[in-house]
Amino acid sequence: MKAMKRSTLATLINATLFSAVAGTSFSTLAEEGEKAKNNQLEVIQITARKRVENAQEVPVAVSALQGDNLDAYSSAGMDIRFMNAKIPSLSIESSFGRTFPRFYVRGLGNTDFDLNASQPVSLVVDEVVQENPILKGFPVFDIGRVEVLRGPQGTLFGRNTPAGLVKFDSVKPSQEFEGYGAVSYGSRGAVDFEGAVGGGLTDKLSTRVSVLWQTKDDYIDIKAPGHEKKDVLGGYDEKAARIQFLYEGNDFTGLLNYHVRDLDGKPIVFRANLIEKGSNNIVDGYSHDVAFHDAADNATQQVESQGLSLKLEWDLAEHTVTSITAWESAEIYSRADVDGGYGAVFLDNYQGPGLIPFSAESADGIPDHNQYTQELRLSSNFTGDFNYQVGMFLFEEDLMIESFSYDTLAGGVENGYAFQNQDTSAWAVFGSFDFTLSDDLKLTTGVRYSSDEKDFTAKRTKNPTPWNGSPDEMTGSANPSDNHVSWDVSLAYKVNDDVNWFGRIANGFRAPSIQGRILFGDVVTVADSETVNSIETGIKSDVLDGRGRVNATVFYFQMDDQQLTAVGGDANFNRLINADKTTGYGFELDTEWVLTDELNATFNLSYNKTELSDKDLAVAVCAQCTVTDPLNSKGLAILDGNSLPHAPEWISNFTLRYSKEMGEGEFFAYTDWSYRSAIDFFLYKSVEFKGKPLLEGGLRAGYNWYQGDNEYQVSAFVRNIFDKQEVIGGVDFNNLTGMTNEERFVGAEFKVKFF
Template sequence: MNTRKALLPLHASGTRLPVLASAILLAIQAPDLLAAQATEEEAVLPKLTVTAQKRVEQAQDVAVALTPLTGKDLQERGITNINQLQYQTPNLEIDPTYGSDQTQFRIRGVGLRDYATNNTSTVGVYVDEVAYPFTVQTQGLLFDLDRVEILRGPQGTLYGRNSTGGAVNFITRKPTRAPEAEVKVGYGSNDYKTLEGFVSGPLTDTLRGRLSYAGKDGGAWQENRVTGQKLGDKDINAFRGQLEWDASDALRFNLIANYGRDQSDSRGARLYQGLLPRNISGQTNYASIAPDRRQHYTGWGVSPGFAAATGLSLDDKPHRDNTSKGISLTTDWALDDHLSVTSITAYNRLDRNEYIDWDGSAIAQSDEFFDTVIKVFSQELRLASEGNGPLDWVVGGYYARERLDEQFFSDFSEYRGLGNIYLTEYGQRAETISLFGQGRYALADDWTLVFGVRQEHERRTLNDYVTGYLNDRAPALDQSLRSDETSAKLGLEWRPAVGHLLYASISRGVKSGGFTTYNTNATLASSLTEPFQPEKLLAYEIGFKSDLTQALRLNGAAFFYDYRDQQYQSQVWINQDVGNVGRLINIPRSEIWGAELELQWQPLANLNISQYIGFKAGRYQDFQGLDSSATAANGYAFPVYNNFDNDNLTNFPETSYGGALRYNRVLGPLEWTGSFDYAYHDTLNSSTTGRSTNHYWLANARLAAAPQGGNWELALYARNLFDKEYDLYKGSFLSNAQMAHSGEPRNFGVEATYRFF
């Protein structure tokens, strides 16, 4: 690896398989057909720089299904949270579980439905190469970013952690060698206010710094169906500071510290089928709640007992008070022109306090409060080489230590059959050690062999797990899980002409095992906390990347996944007295297959069009599961099991589609830029809740004006332009609260940006 070049600042300037095959053929033949049409005046698509394979290269040279988004893309499309990325790339979904910060990631259908905090994601999320293993850690503001790289398919032979679904890499803007400063203010619907800014530049000849800030306030759009009280205000502040020091021509240090505080309202639940109270004897007989006919209706309430147990106030709204902080040190040392060492040392902490009303009403049938502390330390060390010969490689080691402590309260005091407040508390510890490496060998000028392997040892423990009624809980339990797993990759790349890449790969990814930590009866704690095993994914993929002309780019991929020990939120039968309870299990074998196409076209120098489409489907191959409905129908006298072999997987939408248009033009003294993006989200059928989230379209628009070569910009935006009513998540709890968590309605706003240098 030419590390002297690598040390330079990085600033990035339903289809089916036959359709993909046709596209591959077009990619090979099109250059001869289109080259004659090219002229010197033809618009040219930008070349995006990425580091997805731990070296600096053009995105079109990376033989991985990869979607890069620049910081400018994120700004123009109003993306300030990781969840919004699902509308920018094929076969990616991110759902807020029960409206909380505990989100669900899926790439190409690979994901875990789990509302508990303690289990790691199938999708690796990284900020400046630092892993955030728990999904609740990923909900901070996105600001002052250079780019985002979204990789689809198993990762591991080049990354600090294993993942079966893919990876999302955030790369922040680095300190600059010349002074720069900027501030942006915004105001929108429902008194929504934003403020962002940064200052960057040299402190000495060898030391540079950067300080960034982002904040949100207001924006409440939900309404209590009874009192009319508003819900949904944002109250977020985030800071990031960086120091970059050139200790010598060959040695560079980058120190990053971040801090965030989120005191926003949580998302309220809409009772789309109403609610029939199941009150216990002797308590208030609440009237039934009619189905909510408006998307923004919701409800909540804190009982005196729940307030006393959690420290909440009786008049509290659903809200969070989360604090995140972290620090990382990246060291790049060029040993010589062809060999370098990279070290990444990091520590992150999240303190989470979140109150959510899962039944969406004033009735104490399912009110939840999470008190969580997460601490993660990690150390990665890599040695990389890129010489003049046919072989280049990266090898490394990774160590991580995780500590999670949580109290999880549930208020079922007005639910018949339970009639009490539950408390589950526990500690979870994990230690991961791995060695990994990946190499590339040039078989010929246009053929390259890729090979990689990773060996990982992990130990997870569940400590002092206690659950049950607040005043009657089981003795503390301990569980442990050890695993030694291997990930690997073998690929072949062919470059038949400049600007054209075809590739095929076989890769194996692994996701960590874990523990079910739901609230439960004290007598069931031992059986429910038995660990579930790591899941394994063997992925077969073919793809192509092709610049058909300087102005037309088409990328595509098709994949087949052999899925073993898939982690799945299901139910298990305990006995006649207890019946069915929820638990995470392993499904022995299933399959997923699909395809994706991404297109970028710049027909004019000032017009850019992008499109994507993704399709996926799957089925169980070996799954004997509990039929919870049939078991309930016989009064839980005995369990009824079904053979689900060859049944379709339903935990993900089949089709994703979207695109964006950007046009700029000079009129008088101003340059005007209009942008429009849209996305289609297919129906999501849940086999765990039995509910379907309907398909929907979303569209956003932005119009900006700035003087040519000037230092300010004024922009108007509209999000959810056509005021589409849609649900992000739909489910039920205890079969009583049929609730959904709605997306935000149409909102408008204005943004003003001023650059000081």
């Protein structure tokens, strides 16, 4: 089996490199496509390096989503998790549902569910970093492009980007009057409306207003004895808006962006003993629209966030000065039945489904949060062989987190409380320098100095588990700080007009992290800074006279002192640890094809292999599962040699779009399929908490037509065509609790664009 895997991997890499470098040798196919030569793939312009550039010429492993792909993926009221497995080496999961997405790039991420958790994958929206996990869940609407930058992005984007970066750019105002409106209706009473309108207010001032409203009925029935009730969980009501004003003078532009979100919904549904003991199968009798909670009436998830940014840009002929000032704020309260069942083992057999050692109902909230950022940069616009960007960045965050425990068996009364306060101050200076060494060879170097400091306190005023000998009241504090110099060096070589080669070496770091959710534990843990060195090389090629595009990258990285979170285990408590060394390697293939005038396709594939190397690293294990790792003398699982959690080795995605002129318009059909291989939910390995491979497909078909100045579209769509249900996450400290992916969703949409 191992030999076959190596052979397959080698074959794929060799085939990819050959097809790209030898793109001009596809003579037969090129001749067949000559008649439709003007039906070529569009040039994708990206801002991965804070300049507008052709994606095929940027020496960074980057993928972009836009147009039909982006529209199809985000249909059916999907939250940001729609991007999971849609881009090479990218996966996204959450134990909070529509909020708190956790991003993983090339296997690097963070499973921590604490509201203070940091991640090695940064999210940047409209050029503003979204640091807190709740900010990362802002709905996706009226977005022009999504970019995913893989590998360390430590020079231009800085702290907390050792794995990569996800970048969203909303549609900007323009002088042209335009807009759209789209409404869909689907399964479980789901309604999804989004729209935007914009245009010139004066000859220099324009605006754009974008809105979103998504709602879905509660549809999950509760069948716990004594708590029976219909339609209690699974629903949400989400509203969001964005308003932008753009001023365009002769040598000056200013963009003001205000955005707001309001979510009133239910948390993801935890299901007690969902996993069959001794396997990773879902138990017989599982039904997606039934749960057995005894605290479902208390379940809620409420999120409010807002932000304001001001981008000012001065064109000074040979230089551009850019200032981006931003404020972000988020509030959340989320309460859930964490054990996923009813009763407990000591209640005269009133428990289920399966063994429930004790009830677990808790909530976490952010009552107060503010993030302030300021970036100032100077970019040259020389016509010669040298250009540069230099700048500075300031970051301030004030955060308060509350954690609550409730005694479900006593009617849901509060029996535990703790809070955290954290102030973060960070600053950086950076520079990136581009050299044209010849007509075909370009060199880019970058360096960034970052300084980071946190001031943290936590206090528990009531212990929900007094039998463990811990006092009701306790406090903890931490004041970690660090500074680091990140850097990168890349070469881009133009092999010919259609093929570009690049090589890149980069260093990145993540500042120290703190885990102080001491509601169920007695210690504040701190993880030291992690650093990564990465090397990658690849080709970006246009083939078949512009009707095909093949991009491929191979990479290797070593991370020192990787920050890891020991989630759950012997208690509902997280601990931060550092691993001595983590290595990873793999490849990424990203392709697009114009097969005929009526048929377009994309195919993406990635392989990621990660391995922990630390003989002394060990963590507590689950309460009920079957652990397959060796245990040390203290009963802890030894992690040396393990792969990282939620890190699938294989990710693949395929799309196919067919269009045909029909009558006064166009009929279209679009299908997409995504696959990710098996994953471990936790740092340790176990039989039950190993997620099976997941394959999901979607289909969208409809009709476009023009009438007057408007473009209309009607369509029907389905997500998760085969209604395949798999366990995608677990809770390990109580029973074999699991969460599943979304069920099949069927809907119809009407959309109008006006100009």
